[in-house]
Amino acid sequence: MLNLRSLIVALMLALAGCATPDRAPDLTPPIVIAESTWRQVDSDIVAASLAATGQAQNYARGSMESWMDLVYQRTDADFIPWFTSYWTQQWLSMKVAWYKLSTGEGTDPAVNRLATYLQEQYQDRVLDPVAEEIDPDVIMGQATKFYVQLLGEQLQGIPQRYGVPLDQFDRRLQDIPAIALAPPAAHSASLYQIVHADPLDRLPAYVALVDRIRNAAGGAGAGSSDTGISSVAKRTSETLAAELVTSGAASAASAVLPRIAGTLISLGVAGFSAIARENERPEMEAQLRENLNADFDDEWLDLMRNPATGVLAGVYHISGQVEGSLAKTAALPVKFEPVPREVPLPGEQPLQDGGSVYDAPTDDGSADQ
Structure with a gap:
């Protein structure tokens, strides 16, 4: 009886299998996007990049203005x-003299060493x-992240559009x-x-x-130490070197006098020079301030x-790659409105809390314009 029951169950299962029709494969064709639509998509990507670049520029400009104010104050x-x-x-004059003695003939090595x-x-x-x-190197990194964040948010609405x-x-x-x-x-x-x-x-x-930008010519903040002060340092070094030459006669005269007399003469000259220099100091400070400000404006x-070492170098590299690669396929780009200021500036909070950029909240006032 057990074998008979097993045989009946097997036959029923076989009949049920024969009665079940074969499932038809999914023959739904994939959605084909027209080339004209892809051109519009590319145009919107370019427009999103342009909008993100503009806002990153505004962020960097504001941060660098604050940096410049601190530089002026500290100067x-x-x-x-x-x-x-x-x-x-006086100390600088002594350094020029020492540099000249250690480098031999010629003033250029001494001038350059004092400028350094x-x-x-x-x-x-x-x-x-x-x-x-405020560090220009940090601003460069933050501006680049800000651009990427804004660009990612602008891209969210394009597929649905x-x-x-x-x-x-x-x-x-x-x-x-x-x-x-490379x-x-x-x-x-x-x-x-x-x-x-x-x-x-x-x-x-x-x-x-980021490493390439920071290592190029010393990075975004390095140019200030080489450019902003270098012309002033060079002019000062040349002036002190010239004064050292003209003071040679006085130094020789004091050297042939007895030691005490020579010391008194040196102290007297130093006291007189200090008073004279103090009277000239306001004018000297004003001229130095003017020269430094002009150099630092540049x-x-x-x-x-x-584009290689500035605080927007990262933004310019990425936007240049994106926009350049789409230049031939994009139609006239649409205009993206600036993202409202609810978007946090770099450093205020992480760019995303996790997941893909498509999981981020959509700003109805910007992404779907």
Whole structure:
């Protein structure tokens, strides 16, 4: 009986299997996006990049204006009083004399060495303390992250706007270069990779880009120590070297007198020179301030505009890659409205709390314009 029951069950299962029709494969064709639609998509990506670049520029400009204010304040409070004091000028003259003795004939080596010394003093007294509050290198990194954050948010509305499936849109982003450095391949990244990186600091291509900018000519903040003070330092060094030559006769006269008489003459001359120098100090400070301000105005512009070492170098690299790669396929770009100020500035909070940029809240006032 047991064998009979087993046989009946097996037959029933076989009959049921024969009665079940074969499932038809899913023959739904994939959605085909017209080339004209892709051109509009590319145009919107370019427009999003342009809008994000503009806001990153505004952020960097405001931060650099604050940096410049601190530089001016610190220069007035520390460097100018130190530089224009009589005893500093005497010390600098002694350094010129020592440099000339150690380098032999010719004034250029002595002048250059003193100029380097003055630049180091300015770095220690002004630029390093200011960098503890606002650092151009940090601003460069924050501006780049701000651009990527805004760009990612602007991209969110594009697939829905044109009815493009998300997987096809993602593949489009994967074909758009965003960071393109020299080999290895890890130093390159697509637009898809940078807007999905969480956090951006861990993306090897981004790390390589930031390192290259910071190491080029010393980085975003390094130019200030070489440019802002260098012309003033060079002029001062040349002046002190010339004064040393003219003071040679007085030094020779005091050397042939008895030691006490020579010392008294030296002290008398020093006292008279100190008084005379103190009377001239306000005019000297005003001239130094004018020269430094003019040099630093030029330096500020270079930090804002230089595409290789400025505070927007990262933004310009990525936006240049994105917009350049789409230049031939994009139609006339739409205009994206600026993202409202609810978007946090870099440093206020993380760019994303996790997940993909498509999980971020959509700003109805910007992404779907």
